[in-house]
Amino acid sequence: MAESSDPIAVGVVGVGSLGIRLARQFDELDGSELVALADVDAEGLDAAGQELSVPPADRYTDYETMLEEAPLDAVGIATPNGLHRDQTIAALDRDLHVMCEKPLATNVEDAHEVAQHAEASDRTVMVGYQRHLNPAYEVARERWALGDNDPRFITGEITHDWQSYYEKMENWRMDPYLSGGGHLLNVGTHVIDAILWTTGLTPTHVNAYVDFHDDDQIFDKQSSIIVEFDNGAVANVSDTGMVARTREHVHIWDEEGAVYLEGREWDERFVTTIDADGTEHDPYNDYERWLSKGRAFLEAVETGDEPPATVQDGLRSVVITEAAYRSGRQNERLSLAEEYPYLDWITE
Numbered sequence: 534m535a536e537s538s539d540p541i542a543v544g545v546v547g548v549g550s551l552g553i554r555l556a557r558q559f560d561e562l563d564g565s566e567l568v569a570l571a572d573v574d575a576e577g578l579d580a581a582g583q584e585l586s587v588p589p590a591d592r593y594t595d596y597e598t599m600l601e602e603a604p605l606d607a608v609g610i611a612t613p614n615g616l617h618r619d620q621t622i623a624a625l626d627r628d629l630h631v632m633c634e635k636p637l638a639t640n641v642e643d644a645h646e647v648a649q650h651a652e653a654s655d656r657t658v659m660v661g662y663q664r665h666l667n668p669a670y671e672v673a674r675e676r677w678a679l680g681d682n683d684p685r686f687i688t689g690e691i692t693h694d695w696q697s698y699y700e701k702m703e704n705w706r707m708d709p710y711l712s713g714g715g716h717l718l719n720v721g722t723h724v725i726d727a728i729l730w731t732t733g734l735t736p737t738h739v740n741a742y743v744d745f746h747d748d749d750q751i752f753d754k755q756s757s758i759i760v761e762f763d764n765g766a767v768a769n770v771s772d773t774g775m776v777a778r779t780r781e782h783v784h785i786w787d788e789e790g791a792v793y794l795e796g797r798e799w800d801e802r803f804v805t806t807i808d809a810d811g812t813e814h815d816p817y818n819d820y821e822r823w824l825s826k827g828r829a830f831l832e833a834v835e836t837g838d839e840p841p842a843t844v845q846d847g848l849r850s851v852v853i854t855e856a857a858y859r860s861g862r863q864n865e866r867l868s869l870a871e872e873y874p875y876l877d878w879i880t881e
Contacts, residue, residue: 541630541834544569545609546596546620548581551634551661552611558827559609560585565831569603571596596620600627607834609827610634611661613711614718618643621658625650632830634661636722636854637847639713641873644851651844657833659826659840660847664727666824669804672816673785673792678733686786687732687768689724695774699746699754707752715746715753718854721772725760726850727783727794728770730842734762735878736853738868743861750862758857763880845878852876 543565545556552572560567567585571593572578582592593599600608600623607630610620618638624631631651637660638644651658664670676682695716698704706712706719729736738761746752755773762768781802783794790809796802801823806814824832824841833840852873860867869879 540564540566541831542566542568542604542606543609544571544599544603544605544607545611546571546599547610547612547616547634548572548574548577549611552609553581553584555609555611555632555634555827556581556585558825562825562827562831564835565607565827569593569599569605571599597623600624600629605629607632607657607830609830613705613708614639614713615708615711618647621647622650625654625656625658628654628656630657630830630834632659632661632826633847635726635847636660636713636718636851637844638851639718641848641852641855641876644848645876648844648848657830657837657840658844659830659833660842660844661826662723662726662730662842662846662850663826664723664802665730665841665846666826666829667802668823669794669802670727670731670783672804672806673731673783673794674733676792677785677787678731682787682789683764684732684734684762684766684785684787687728687766687784688770689728689768689783690771691721691724691773691779691781692776693720693774693779694777695720695754698774699752709749709751712752714751714854714858716774717743717753717756717772717857720774721756721770722850722854724770724772724781724783725853726842726846728760728768728785729849729853730846731783731792732762732766732785734764734766735880736760736849736869737763737880738866739853739856739860740866741857741860743858745861750858753858753861756857756861758853758860760853848876849878852879 610633741758743756758770760768791807
């Protein structure tokens with residue numbers, strides 16, 4: 534392992550669109566050195582290596598070989614969803630810090646196993662939920678999860694265009710093993726995570742309608758989910774991959790008013806607060822403070838502090854997502870305590 538004064542040696546697994554952005558951050562940021570890349574696509578791997586000046590000897594088509602041979606302190610994982618569990622555990626078993634893109638895993642059992650490995654380790658494990666780095670969402674978290682207010686009613690919605698994926702069924706997101714689910718697991722998870730993280734509430738029940746594309750009911754196209762919480766609050770979450778553009782909102786109400794979080798495409802998200810008398814305020818405009826995932830991860834490694842998005846955050850989001858799928862397939866309201874009795878943070 535590197536001394537605290539040395540740059541953190543990072544290898545990135547997966548150099549698709551997310552992975553190359555993450556690799557660029559580790560290449561450019563002070564405090565880290567990008568020393569290795571891994572991807573099963575040799576052509577894409579070579580292109581990334583050339584762009585980022587990673588020598589051919591440090592480009593691997595097998596990630597386990599990279600973990601064994603490269604002089605690493607940390608790993609960034611930006612591979613398809615179904616690979617996250619094995620790759621994160623493999624990195625932790627080699628005593629490496631891990632920055633894993635969302636979702637943490639494709640099902641609760643695997644996500645729970647990853648969380649157990651992380652908690653048994655002294656390594657930093659961060660999940661790639663970027664809203665945890667957004668000042669707009671921090672305003673909401675300070676009011677509820679870190680504050681004294683009590684959320685009562687929540688709505689969340691994210692729209693996106695996945696229509697070509699469903700028509701062609703050729704993208705890795707349409708592979709049951711690699712993807713693990715449809716739009717909700719891949720994109721809607723952002724809104725689910727944002728609601729759980731900003732409110733700090735404990736979910737108890739999930740009741741969902743899910744519109745599946747396939748007869749095996751793996752790839753959801755759109756869904757409507759009711760999440761009940763232990764304080765009596767209710768969240769309504771809508772998710773679709775069947776519209777033309779990306780829009781997002783999370784609206785959270787308490788007895789004193791509300792916080793509205795809004796965004797479009799994959800640009801910045803903004804915050805408006807609403808008083809009980811209906812007056813609107815813009816409480817924050819220093820959005821330039823938004824950290825990159827790479828910078829936030831490096832700071833957590835360097836300081837030993839908890840990362841902005843933890844394995845428990847990742848696990849909680851997978852719980853709601855999987856419960857929504859189960860509820861949609863069974864057409865019934867599910868008790869999370871009955872579905873996942875081994876999770877000690879879930880109560881009736």
